[in-house]
Amino acid sequence: MTAQLLDGKALAQRMQAELAQQVKVLQANHKRPPGLAVLMVGDNPASAAYVRNKERACTIVGIASYGKHFPADATQAELEQTIHELNQDDRVDGILVQLPLPAHLDSVALLNQIDPDKDADGLHPYNLGRLVRGEPGLRSCTPAGVMRLLEEYQIDLSGKQAVVIGRSLLVGKPIALLLLEADATVTIAHSRSHDLGAIARSADILIAAVGRQGLITPEMVKPGAVVVDVGINRITDATGKSRLVGDVDFEAVQPVAGYLTPVPGGVGAMTVTMLLHNTIWSYSQKFAGSVRLNSGT
Numbered sequence: 001m002t003a004q005l006l007d008g009k010a011l012a013q014r015m016q017a018e019l020a021q022q023v024k025v026l027q028a029n030h031k032r033p034p035g036l037a038v039l040m041v042g043d044n045p046a047s048a049a050y051v052r053n054k055e056r057a058c059t060i061v062g063i064a065s066y067g068k069h070f071p072a073d074a075t076q077a078e079l080e081q082t083i084h085e086l087n088q089d090d091r092v093d094g095i096l097v098q099l100p101l102p103a104h105l106d107s108v109a110l111l112n113q114i115d116p117d118k119d120a121d122g123l124h125p126y127n128l129g130r131l132v133r134g135e136p137g138l139r140s141c142t143p144a145g146v147m148r149l150l151e152e153y154q155i156d157l158s159g160k161q162a163v164v165i166g167r168s169l170l171v172g173k174p175i176a177l178l179l180l181e182a183d184a185t186v187t188i189a190h191s192r193s194h195d196l197g198a199i200a201r202s203a204d205i206l207i208a209a210v211g212r213q214g215l216i217t218p219e220m221v222k223p224g225a226v227v228v229d230v231g232i233n234r235i236t237d238a239t240g241k242s243r244l245v246g247d248v249d250f251e252a253v254q255p256v257a258g259y260l261t262p263v264p265g266g267v268g269a270m271t272v273t274m275l276l277h278n279t280i281w282s283y284s285q286k287f288a289g290s291v292r293l294n295s296g297t
């Protein structure tokens, strides 16, 4: 047996083509494109690469992107001022603060300043509260992307045992809540969990969101399980080339799992697409009543 790949890249491309069509209609109706502002602080090369991916994707679907690049020593007050201005700016529908920020900045305080209606990352307490309550709202992009990918492959979640490894605000916690919303039985495991192997092996749906290469070995996977790899680890391979790998030992797990996401080409591509989706959703909410898109999930 070999796992079927959950092809995030292909789905992302199909979705981006659909979003581009929607943007065309919206733009014709409302005389301006949806807008996304991305705040980045410092020169972390990984962050710079993600921000470039996001800006490229915006261009593909016709979203105007407003990049705000600050030096590594930018102050909290400067960033808060910029967020305040973007909150007021009618061209801007989505605001994203690229994380992580340099240590001297308080990212939680900053995220709290974003207008919840423009919170493209779904990280404002208001949107997280709506997620906890199971109400429609802006959802964090990676968790929403994982759910969309599972839906595309018609993976049945109801009553299934889902195990999420990792409890970050950006990924682990919101994914666990979305799986719960889809009627899965959800366990959140983390670095302090006893016998991680046994917990992981109980999963029908296993989500790895830690950021550690080789964390998920084949012994940790129930035969036939759905394995979603959210990890992003940049490594230098035996030939001296830099490449991305996830948290799952892909080659070793492929013969055991029923479904498996590749890295790259799995969850990462979906993350960017859900960011576009959220921005367009926020835009369409402003004109609610005229053209409505699907809910934010």
Ligand SMILES: Nc1nc(=O)c2c([nH]1)NC[C@@H]1CN(c3ccc(C(=O)N[C@@H](CCC(=O)O)C(=O)O)cc3)C=[N+]21
Pocket: 009, 049, 050, 053, 096, 097, 098, 099, 100, 121, 141, 142, 232, 244, 263, 264, 265, 266, 267, 268, 269, 271, 272
């Ligand atoms: N406020 C905030 N929101 C985020 O959503 C956020 C963040 N901060 N900080 C960092 C993580 C990481 N992230 C990714 C974005 C794109 C790819 C992506 O495009 N991946 C592709 C290509 C990867 C490549 O080859 O470079 C893939 O996996 O196929 C991955 C990961 C968003 N994040």
